[in-house]
Amino acid sequence: MKFTKMHGNGNDFIVIEDFERRYLKNQENIAMELCHRNFGIGADGVLFVRNTDEADIEMVIINSDGSYAAMCGNGLRCFVKYVYEKDIVKADLINVKTGDGIKSVEIKGENGITQHIKVNMGNPSFDYKDIPLSENKTLIDYPIIIKNRNYNITTLRMGVPHTVIFGELKDFNIEDGKDIETNEIFKEGTNVNFCEIVNRNHIKVITWERGAGPTLACGTGNCASAFAAKTLNLVDNKILVEVQGGKLNILIENNHVFMIGNAEFICEGNILMDL
Template structure:
């Protein structure tokens, strides 16, 4: 099996061309084996390239623990770059089918190669039934007590569920996200972002991802954190989000949330399955 290892802001993935559906029904075992950092290739998840009847191409995301993810911001940037640079589809913009609907990727090229990718991530939802969350009201700056510690949380669906906790990053261990993820308010769990506001144009975050654990960056988490900080009046409509693995520019517009960043191929190879 041929594969490509690629990363976006340190969030790393294994891309596999599965347009012939050779791994259909085997995605969970494939992800667990390949993503193991000691006995496999090592990654936060796998991205499968599939044919689509709804868009030009389909991206299927499987987390490192074998669970399915509807959307991944860093993943779709990596996916889009690979599909374009490898000549699978050369459309710019490129429409991609995901579990969170069809997303559009816009490319900035340098010498014919993708340098930056901008994704229209769509709109967030604060509706509890969409997240989903076991409550009737929107979760915005809500005080909760989890495992003996009080947090003020803001939660939304940004392709996948995201919970944002504001404060100084030094006051939070990213492993606290493991407990917040499983909080009873979230029947299907939640990604967790600890967010510190630097000024009205800059924030920094660290993320605990549902299904992957602590990661160097999370595209949907950067979007959710920018949206939450804007909604609470901390930042404007355009914010630079700094994660441990890199920076993403998030712009809040009337027609969607636009995320811009790079994607870098680490290496290519073959392995036996």
């Protein structure tokens, strides 16, 4: 199997071309094998490149534990860089079908290489049905007790469910995200973002990703954190998000979130697998 490994701010992915949908029925097991950091290539997830009649191209994301992810911001930037630089889709505006709908991505390239990727991540939702929650509640700065610990959480759907907790990063243990992820109020679990406000244009975020655990970056988590902070009037509409793996710029306009950054190739090759 041919593969390409990429990363967006340290959030790493294996990209597999699957135009004939050869791997569709076995994609969960393939992802778990490929993503294993001792017995496989090692990654947070696999991005399958597939054709579609509904957009220019389709991206399917499978997490390292074999679970399906509707959307991933860092993964989408890697995916778009891949299809652009591999001449699969050569355009300044690429429409990508995802599990969270069609995402429009603007490309600024030079000599066939992406320099700037701007993703319209859409309009986040606090509706309990969209997240989804087990109770009819709006979780904005909402007090909750999880395993005898007090949190004030803000939960929204930014492509996938995200819960944001504000404070100083030194006071958080990233492993606490596991207990929050699996709380019964979250019908499909939740990603968990611990967010520190540096100033009105700068935040720091660490993320526990549903289906992957701690990651160096999470694109949808960065967007969710910025939008939650804006909702609570903690930041302005242009926000630099600093994560362990790098930085992203987030722009909020008319309740739409735009993610601006790039992605990087790591390596390419072949891996032997029993399919």
